[in-house]
Amino acid sequence: MKHRRKELSEDCWELILNRLAIDDFNSLQSPSLVCKQFLSITDRIRLKLEASDRLFYRNNCDALFRSLQRFRNLKEIELRDPIFGDKADVNYPIRRIASSGLDLQSLSLTCLRKPPFLKTFMKLGSTMKNLKILRCCLLECLRNHHLVAIADALPWLEELDIQFSCYYWSPGRDSNSRSAKYMVTDAGIEALSRKLRGLRKIDITGQVGCSDRSLIALSSNCVLLNEIRCCSCKVTEHGICFVLRHSRNLICFKAGRYYSSPDVSFTFENSMIYATSLRDLELDPHGNQDRLICSIAAAGIQLEKIILYNDSGLSLHGLSTFFCACPSLTHLMLCSIDILTDNSTRDLCRYLPNLVSIKFDQCSNLTTAIFFILAKECPVLSEIEMPHINLQVEDNFDMDLERNYQIRSLDLSCARVNNEFLKKIGVVCPNLQTLNVTGLYTLTEGIEEILKCCSQIKHLTVDRTREIVILLEQFKTRSIKIEHLLELEEWEEFEKVPDACKAQLLLFMLNLTRSRGCAVVLELSKSNQAGFWAARPGLHVRGAEQGACGRAARAGLGAARAGMRLRTCGMTGQSEALFFFLL
Numbered sequence: 001m002k003h004r005r006k007e008l009s010e011d012c013w014e015l016i017l018n019r020l021a022i023d024d025f026n027s028l029q030s031p032s033l034v035c036k037q038f039l040s041i042t043d044r045i046r047l048k049l050e051a052s053d054r055l056f057y058r059n060n061c062d063a064l065f066r067s068l069q070r071f072r073n074l075k076e077i078e079l080r081d082p083i084f085g086d087k088a089d090v091n092y093p094i095r096r097i098a099s100s101g102l103d104l105q106s107l108s109l110t111c112l113r114k115p116p117f118l119k120t121f122m123k124l125g126s127t128m129k130n131l132k133i134l135r136c137c138l139l140e141c142l143r144n145h146h147l148v149a150i151a152d153a154l155p156w157l158e159e160l161d162i163q164f165s166c167y168y169w170s171p172g173r174d175s176n177s178r179s180a181k182y183m184v185t186d187a188g189i190e191a192l193s194r195k196l197r198g199l200r201k202i203d204i205t206g207q208v209g210c211s212d213r214s215l216i217a218l219s220s221n222c223v224l225l226n227e228i229r230c231c232s233c234k235v236t237e238h239g240i241c242f243v244l245r246h247s248r249n250l251i252c253f254k255a256g257r258y259y260s261s262p263d264v265s266f267t268f269e270n271s272m273i274y275a276t277s278l279r280d281l282e283l284d285p286h287g288n289q290d291r292l293i294c295s296i297a298a299a300g301i302q303l304e305k306i307i308l309y310n311d312s313g314l315s316l317h318g319l320s321t322f323f324c325a326c327p328s329l330t331h332l333m334l335c336s337i338d339i340l341t342d343n344s345t346r347d348l349c350r351y352l353p354n355l356v357s358i359k360f361d362q363c364s365n366l367t368t369a370i371f372f373i374l375a376k377e378c379p380v381l382s383e384i385e386m387p388h389i390n391l392q393v394e395d396n397f398d399m400d401l402e403r404n405y406q407i408r409s410l411d412l413s414c415a416r417v418n419n420e421f422l423k424k425i426g427v428v429c430p431n432l433q434t435l436n437v438t439g440l441y442t443l444t445e446g447i448e449e450i451l452k453c454c455s456q457i458k459h460l461t462v463d464r465t466r467e468i469v470i471l472l473e474q475f476k477t478r479s480i481k482i483e484h485l486l487e488l489e490e491w492e493e494f495e496k497v498p499d500a501c502k503a504q505l506l507l508f509m510l511n512l513t514r515s516r517g518c519a520v521v522l523e524l525s526k527s528n529q530a531g532f533w534a535a536r537p538g539l540h541v542r543g544a545e546q547g548a549c550g551r552a553a554r555a556g557l558g559a560a561r562a563g564m565r566l567r568t569c570g571m572t573g574q575s576e577a578l579f580f581f582l583l
Contacts, residue, residue, distance in 0.1 A: 039070070048076040051093075061093045068100045076133075078108035091120040098124045106133035106159075115139050118149040125153030135161040143181065144188030151195035158198055163229070164206035185209035186217070193221035201227040205254075208232065212239030219246045231256035231282070238263045240283070241271035250275060254282035257309075268292055272299035280305040289314035297325035305331040311339045316348075323351035333359040342369045349377035359385035359411075367391055368421045375404040375428050385411040387436075391421075405431050413461070414439035422446025426453030436461040444471050451475055459483070 049071065051064050068074070077097060090112050097107070098120075107124070109116070115136065124131070134150065134157055136142060142162060150160070162184065184207045193199070199222040204210050211234045218225060219242060226249045238261040243250065245266070253275075272295045281303055285292045290313055296303065303326050308314070316339060323329065329352055334340065340363050349355075355378045360366065368391045374381060384407065407429045412422075413436045423446055425432075432454040437447055441463040448471055451457060457480055462468055464484040472482065 042071070046071045047074060048078070049074050050078045051080065061096065064093055065096055065100075068097065068102065072102065074102050075104060076106040076108075077102075077104060078110065078135075079112075080108075080110045090114060091116050094120050095123055098127045101127075104128050104131050106135075107131060108135040108137070108161075109139065110135065111138045112136075113140055115142050115146050118145070121146075121149045121153040128154075129156070132157060133159040135159075137161055138164050141182065142184060144185060144191070147184060147188040147192045148195075151192050155195055156198060157196050159201040160192075160196070160199065161201075161203040162207065163203045183207070183209040186211055186213035189214035190217040193217040197222060198224060200224050203229040204233060205229050205231045206233075208234060210234065212236055212242070215239040215243050219243045223247075224249060226250055226277075227252040229254045234259065236261040237268070237285075238266045241266035241268065244268075244271045244275040244278070246274075248274070249277055251277055252280035252305075253278060254280070255284075256282060257284040257286060268295040269298070272296055272301060275299070275301060279303060282307045284309040285313070286310065287313045290318035293318055293322035297322045300325065302326065302328040304328055307333040308335065308337060310336045314339065316344055319348060320351065323348055327351060327353055330354050330356040332357070333361070334363060335361045337363050338365055341365050342367055342373060345370055346373050346377060349374065352378060353380075355381055357381075357383035357385075359387075360389055361385075361387065362389065364390060368417060371421075371425070372401060372428060375407060376402050380406055382406050383409040385409075386415050387411050387413040388415065390416045401428050403428055403430060407432060409434040411436040412440065413437065417443070417446075419443050419446035419449075423449040426450040430454060431456055433457055434459040438463050441465045441468055444468065447471065451480075 049067055051067075079093060094109070094116050097104070107128075131154060134154060136146075136150075139162075147162070150157070184204070186209065189204065189210055190213065194217075199218075202218060202222075202225065204214065207214075207230075210230065214233070215228070215230065215235055216239060218228065225247050228243065228247070228250065229252075231254055233255070235255055236259040240253075240255055240258060243253065268291065278301050281296075283292060286309075289308065289311070293308075293314075306326075306329065314337065332352070332355060345366070358374065358378075358381065360370070366389070370391070371384065371386070374384060381404070401424060408431060410425065410429065410432060417440070422437075422440075422443055426449045430453060432450070433456050435450065435454075435457055437443070438461055440447065444467050447462065447468075451460075455478075457478075459481050461483045
């Protein structure tokens with residue numbers, strides 16, 4: 001007798017496809033082509049389209065438009081760097097999206113070579129009446145009239161992200177080197193704030209033409225604002241305190257480093273008491289940390305997230321006073337706090353009963369014991385990040401290890417640790433699910449022990465070497481999503497390449513990367529300012545003037561190899577690894 005096969009119900013298939021979409025909505029592209037049933041399910045559950053692959057933009061964006069026709073329930077679209085040449089039209093795909101009939105709620109335009117035309121924004125506003133979120137990040141040549149066009153076309157916007165201009169700027173660099181007409185200024189933000197009265201979130205990070213005037217305009221005209229991000233803007237304590245006093249709905253405020261102000265009428269001491277809704281704060285009062293955190297403690301603000309930069313003007317007494325007054329803290333980031341030791345951190349942990357996530361960055365006096373102290377003293381801690389930290393390894397470490405079943409995520413990328421430390425982590429954190437051990441590819445024994453002890457690991461970020469590949473073979477039956485930031489396995493043969501060839505290959509890669517729309521930033525040490533500016537007119541160089549780079553070019557690119565670091569935007573891991581190798 002033949003057994004009749006039963007088909008899985010649509011609900012079961014929906015659960016399966018939903019599982020695929022947890023990490024990446026684009027993974028639903030292939031299943032949607034299998035049959036009409038799968039198309040119906042994926043159309044129902046796919047809400048986001050990330051058009052970051054160049055395949056979306058070939059043949060006049062044919063693949064992008066087919067996706068728009070296939071998935072009719074999309075709520076969010078992200079266009080990332082679709083420009084592969086100066087003559088490419090950024091407006092064409094946006095106009096097609098506007099004419100698609102989709103009921104979008106969010107649109108992201110990232111790393112475009114130039115902003116859309118003003119008419120394109122008007123077309124978008126005429127059809128997308130429910131578009132509440134617009135992100136225009138890393139757009140070159142974004143100016144005031146673009147902001148006015150956005151406000152006129154989309155007066156119902158609730159979130160706007162215009163972070164970073166097309167050139168790099170640091171707090172010590174003179175912004176007058178670039179004419180105001182080529183950047184967003186206070187005048188543009190003031191006009192925007194008068195038109196977008198319903199704005200709730202805005203990010204103007206990196207807009208160096210913006211100052212206290214922008215903050216005052218936003219706080220005065222947009223009374224519903226609950227999130228402001230203005231890092232790397234020219235703001236002072238006066239502007240920050242004005243916002244704290246007048247934006248009563250403010251929940252998140254991130255300003256980073258700010259300037260001092262001679263105005264004593266607006267200070268943290270007399271302004272914090274008004275910010276009763278504040279929950280997430282990032283300020284960098286260089287040299288005066290105690291005054292800031294003590295004003296928060298005195299105001300009784302129940303912060304949940306805070307970032308503390310450097311220990312200039314910071315004391316353990318100030319930290320303990322602040323933590324004691326804010327037991328509500330759930331997320332804490334400590335950067336370059338050298339006054340912290342293992343014992344002092346243990347004492348501070350008793351004030352943090354609700355801490356869920358903590359990140360240490362460049363805290364030089366901590367040892368490997370700090371991890372086990374956190375695991376023991378913080379009962380609900382689930383995420384620990386210690387990237388690039390030089391943890392002093394205690395060889396005679398004899399602390400009693402207690403298992404912590406709450407810790408789910410651990411980032412040890414480029415930390416200075418050893419195999420024994422990694423083995424102990426596997427014992428203490430049996431429920432670990434996410435692990436980042438990039439830069440630790442020589443510690444294969446410790447990584448293997450963690451994978452054996454932590455059977456629930458689902459996400460692993462690690463460098464690709466021959467040893468790591470062999471190690472991971474024994475765990476291939478487990479459903480672990482492995483991400484390789486650096487693929488070092490294939491670059492070992494390049495050791496024999498002469499320096500002259502490496503320089504030529506680097507120039508080729510720079511031109512190729514720039515032609516694909518990637519932003520490249522070379523950071524040059526003062527003693528090794530080589531002439532990489534000659535490699536590409538559009539290359540951004542930090543730490544050296546263009547003229548100095550041009551003169552140094554004649555000395556050869558190989559001279560810079562010893563003292564250079566590289567940061568790229570939009571590159572694949574393989575290309576970035578090649579850059580690092582060449583340098």
